[in-house]
Amino acid sequence: MKKFIAATLALTAFHALANDAALIEETKKTALAIPPKLLQMVQEEINKGSHDGAIAACNDKAPKMAAAASQNTGWAIRRVSLKNRNPKAVPDAWEQAVLEDFDRRRAAGESPANMEKAEIVTEGDKRTLRYMKALPTQALCLNCHGTEDKIDAKVKARLTELYPNDKATGYSEGQIRGALTVKRPL
Secondary structure, eight states, X not given: OHHHHHHHHHHHHHHHHHHHHHHHHHHHHHHTTHHHHHXXXXXXXHHTTOHHHHHHIIIIXXXXXXXXXXXXXXXXXXXXXXXXXXXXXXXXXXXXXXXXXXXXXHHTTOOGGGOEEEEEEEETTEEEEEEEEEEEOOXXXXXXXXXXXXSOHHHHHHHHHHOTTOOOOOOOTTSEEEEEEEEEEO
């Protein structure tokens, strides 16, 4: 009887792990479709010579993309950063801990391009899948997120107008600018 119970518990645990892995993969597939689209929009605007258009892509279109994905899935999808530009991009405690871990891992030599974290947590009496993917600073991001001496005066003025409490400058290529985060109720 003990062997039967142990086998049943092991099988149940295996099934739960397989189900969790499938949920994580589905979450990643949905969430990871957003950053390339945003980068493409920003690059297209820069190619047109329009830094205002690039700023608008990050300021207006990116939140709308995340909101649409959130509405379609019922999940909370957004971008967060330890040095946020948008006041709505402040990480919660779980996200902050993950971002800090990403920074430690990068300092130890790990590539931010591969950094992610997925975890099923209990919040109150509900299980929630939490997922984050690091967003490394790309060369094109430096037009608005680079060091002060590298950002054009017109860009600075527009950013100051839109984000008077901006903390999202001083980056160099490859640094972790923030992360895409998903909070999926189970």
